[in-house]
Amino acid sequence: xxxxxxxxxxxxxxxxxxxxxxxxxxxxxxxxxxxxxxxxxxxxxxxxxxxxxxxxxxxxxxxxxxxxxxxxxxxxxxxxxxxxxxxxxxxxxxxxxxxxxxxxxxxxxxxxxxxxxxxxxxxxxxxxxxxxxxxxxxxxxxxxxxxxxxxxxxxxxxxxxxxxxxxxxxxxxxxxxxxxxxxxxxxxxxxxxxxxxxxxxxxxxxxxxxxxxxxxxxxxxxxxxxxxxxxxxxxxxxxxxxxxxxxxxxxxxxxxxxxxxxxxxxxxxx
Numbered sequence: 001x002x003x004x005x006x007x008x009x010x011x012x013x014x015x016x017x018x019x020x021x022x023x024x025x026x027x028x029x030x031x032x033x034x035x036x037x038x039x040x041x042x043x044x045x046x047x048x049x050x051x052x053x054x055x056x057x058x059x060x061x062x063x064x065x066x067x068x069x070x071x072x073x074x075x076x077x078x079x080x081x082x083x084x085x086x087x088x089x090x091x092x093x094x095x096x097x098x099x100x101x102x103x104x105x106x107x108x109x110x111x112x113x114x115x116x117x118x119x120x121x122x123x124x125x126x127x128x129x130x131x132x133x134x135x136x137x138x139x140x141x142x143x144x145x146x147x148x149x150x151x152x153x154x155x156x157x158x159x160x161x162x163x164x165x166x167x168x169x170x171x172x173x174x175x176x177x178x179x180x181x182x183x184x185x186x187x188x189x190x191x192x193x194x195x196x197x198x199x200x201x202x203x204x205x206x207x208x209x210x211x212x213x214x215x216x217x218x219x220x221x222x223x224x225x226x227x228x229x230x231x232x233x234x235x236x237x238x239x240x241x242x243x244x245x246x247x248x249x250x251x252x253x254x255x256x257x258x259x260x261x262x263x264x265x266x267x268x269x270x
Contacts, residue, residue: 002053006126009049013042014118021111026212028103035110039117046121060125060183069181073189076177080190080246081197084238085204093222100203104212108200111211116192123148123171124178124187136263137179137254145171157208157230165235166207169243170194176250179259198233205232 017038024030043061050058088094123144131140149167152158170191177187199206203214208231220227228235254260 003126003130005053006046006049006130007122009045010042010118010121010126013038013045014114014122017041017114017118021114026104026107026111028106031107032110035112035114038114042114042118042121046125060129060178061185062183065183066185069183069185070189073177073186073191074193075189076186076246077190077193077195078197080242081194081202081233084233084236084242085197085202087238088220088222088227088233088236091222091226093220093227094202094204095219095221097217097219100213100215100217102215104203105200105215107212108214109196112192112195112200112206116188116195119148120174120184120188120191124174125184128175128178132179132261134264137259137261139263140261141172141175141179145175147171148174152207155208155231156210157205159231159235162208162228162231162235165240165243168247169234169239173243173247173250176247176254179261180250180253180257182259204228205230207234208232 017034020034021031021038024034047058047061050056085094127147128140128144131144135143145167148171149163149165152166153160153163155162174187174191177190178184181187195206198204199211200214201216203216203218204220205211205228220233224230224235225237227233228239233239251260
């Protein structure tokens with residue numbers, strides 16, 4: 001029941017924020033304002049419901065050390081996407097034509113902040129964390145990662161391949177980041193920077209969705225296996241490889257730090 005209560009409350013905040021964002025139609029200052037408000041309210045709701053249902057302080061979203069943890073995540077996510085887009089560009093699949101839209105970049109910032117926080121709270125803060133207590137790290141990582149990829153199958157321009165790629169490079173990777181760090185700030189930073197770099201800086205499609213032009217006026221062309229096609233670079237084999245590498249690194253860190261949770265075994269009582 002605590003899983004349901006936590007998930008429902010955060011999902012309601014996310015839904016309300018999504019409805020408002022769609023209603024204002026990518027207005028730059030309003031999208032930034034309501035996006036950031038949705039992110040903050042999601043964290044407040046999570047802290048409140050965890051305290052009520054688990055009778056503990058939610059240290060995974062503690063404010064102490066949050067800026068540094070968030071910053072580390074942002075650097076990782078930004079570095080990952082820059083590596084991906086550079087590889088695509090080297091094959092001639094990505095071209096910068098000039099400057100794009102500052103207003104679009106501002107609006108995307110708010111939208112991606114809301115998306116990163118709400119999705120990390122729901123998938124890593126609630127689903128992965130609670131499932132891990134019962135089923136252990138490995139099963140929970142696999143299950144929630146596949147679920148994360150599955151929900152993206154309903155995005156525009158999605159395919160089975162793109163959903164598989166999202167499951168690996170985002171679902172598995174972000175759960176591994178949480179397992180290694182045991183806080184939500186690092187995966188939130190990774191998630192936000194990865195998404196914002198795609199749409200807000202390099203002006204590529206993010207998970208198949210339409211958005212305003214970001215800071216750069218760009219064009220993508222070439223084989224979908226390398227560029228990601230209409231779904232965006234997340235469906236590129238380069239993104240998949242980058243996600244695998246980062247996942248392995250963070251799972252190694254989790255094991256080294258003793259953060260891998262074994263599966264609980266049921267005890268039969270006569």
